[in-house]
Amino acid sequence: MGEEVPEFVFCNTENCPPVVHDSESQGYETLTIIGDKVYSVGGSESIPNMSINIKVLDKQTGKWLEPIVFGAKPVASKGHSSILLDNERVLILLRDSSTYNSIWFLEVDTPFVKQKRKQLGAEVVAWSKGLIGYGSKPIVISGPSGVGKGTLITKLMTEFPSTFGFSVSHTTRAPRDKEMNGVHYHFTERNKMEKDIQDAKFLEYALVHGNLYGTSIEAVEAVSDAGKRCILDIDVQGARSVRVSPLEAIFIFVCPPSFEELELRLRARGTETEEQIQKRLGNARAELEQAKTPGLFDHMLVNDELESCYQNLKKILVLDENDKAPSQPSMKSFIVPFSHSISKVDQKVIIHCGTNELSASPSTKFILDLSSLEGGAPGRTRGLTLSTINS
Ligand SMILES: Nc1nc2c(ncn2[C@@H]2O[C@H](COP(=O)(O)OP(=O)(O)O)[C@@H](O)[C@H]2O)c(=O)[nH]1
Numbered sequence: 001m002g003e004e005v006p007e008f009v010f011c012n013t014e015n016c017p018p019v020v021h022d023s024e025s026q027g028y029e030t031l032t033i034i035g036d037k038v039y040s041v042g043g044s045e046s047i048p049n050m051s052i053n054i055k056v057l058d059k060q061t062g063k064w065l066e067p068i069v070f071g072a073k074p075v076a077s078k079g080h081s082s083i084l085l086d087n088e089r090v091l092i093l094l095r096d097s098s099t100y101n102s103i104w105f106l107e108v109d110t111p112f113v114k115q116k117r118k119q120l121g122a123e124v125v126a127w128s129k130g131l132i133g134y135g136s137k138p139i140v141i142s143g144p145s146g147v148g149k150g151t152l153i154t155k156l157m158t159e160f161p162s163t164f165g166f167s168v169s170h171t172t173r174a175p176r177d178k179e180m181n182g183v184h185y186h187f188t189e190r191n192k193m194e195k196d197i198q199d200a201k202f203l204e205y206a207l208v209h210g211n212l213y214g215t216s217i218e219a220v221e222a223v224s225d226a227g228k229r230c231i232l233d234i235d236v237q238g239a240r241s242v243r244v245s246p247l248e249a250i251f252i253f254v255c256p257p258s259f260e261e262l263e264l265r266l267r268a269r270g271t272e273t274e275e276q277i278q279k280r281l282g283n284a285r286a287e288l289e290q291a292k293t294p295g296l297f298d299h300m301l302v303n304d305e306l307e308s309c310y311q312n313l314k315k316i317l318v319l320d321e322n323d324k325a326p327s328q329p330s331m332k333s334f335i336v337p338f339s340h341s342i343s344k345v346d347q348k349v350i351i352h353c354g355t356n357e358l359s360a361s362p363s364t365k366f367i368l369d370l371s372s373l374e375g376g377a378p379g380r381t382r383g384l385t386l387s388t389i390n391s
């Protein structure tokens, strides 16, 4: 798979300040040297919706390789600039894009990348989109089948439609009457889901009641992209996986008032066969036991009388009337200027605006503070702050 060194090369290494490609050409590329490797990040405006392409030069063999790329990829825009942050990641700023889409991290040696490289025995990189601020924490709701998780979540989303969004899981189980593909679940084939698991598209997955269930990274990100707080309805195994993932969430376990009441609700719902009910009741005992694991759940909520349980849920989530108003993503509006250059001082990246911009005066500098980053691939990199200096 070796190739010639690409023709359009814009040097961007530790010793060489980043240079923004400013030609009329529709192809652009930056190079970043890290140890024995050179990472080429390139794109083209002329092909609509094309993702930015990554190649890696192994300096020892002199060969260009195409790495396996994890994470949602940025779509090529009108160019980008890049700067090496540390030996783990490169910051990529897309030109002429809004804040929400402009800040990306190319992870080349983070723990996630190392793990995948080891698993696959191949060159691996991962994309993670950068977010200003932290957003509100997602909510993981677990509990035995029939306890009322779905009922509580529906009440919450009906009362606060602009605050909450549901993470639509994938499952290999058959749809129930009235369940809609893409709304309640993404109903999928086992082979397809196993392939997607291999391709690291899932934040977590588990075998539950004999079927595969999983939360795709895309499902969670679609909710935060819509500026909403994500609700995950997942089993205890899934909650465990999310606990150790980069997604910082609030974990709530819903308990039945008694085992007998749980059985009554499950039967009254009338969606399962007798065999399935027996399996779910068996698993319920195990889940109730596992939920006691110290440090796994932040809150235990007994769903006895529905309305009072719902009020308690809202107290946990600290909701008031203001949450009923449509919420906007807490993004500062900022367009990475077409002409700019970037430099780095400690954990701060300084974006120096060019002289031909309408959006910012030539003396404007934006400071992107990366000192409190959280998360990263697989998923968003949160906790960035952005400020402006007018001199
Ligand atoms: N780990 C994991 N569990 C899930 C996911 N989606 C749903 N579940 C759990 O799978 C179990 C079965 O869900 P479902 O078939 O809808 O039945 P129900 O709980 O009886 O309504 C429940 O405990 C869900 O919380 C997922 O993406 N990951």
Ligand SMILES: Nc1ncnc2c1ncn2[C@@H]1O[C@H](COP(=O)(O)OP(=O)(O)O)[C@@H](O)[C@H]1O
Residues within 6 Å of the ligand: 143, 144, 145, 146, 147, 148, 149, 150, 151, 152, 265, 266, 268, 269, 303, 304, 305, 306, 307, 309
């Ligand atoms: N507090 C409650 N009291 C009585 N029935 C309830 C209560 N909460 C939920 N239910 C009913 O129990 C059944 C199971 O609830 P559901 O939300 O489907 O559970 P889960 O999503 O946890 O499997 C449904 O028929 C629902 O209407």
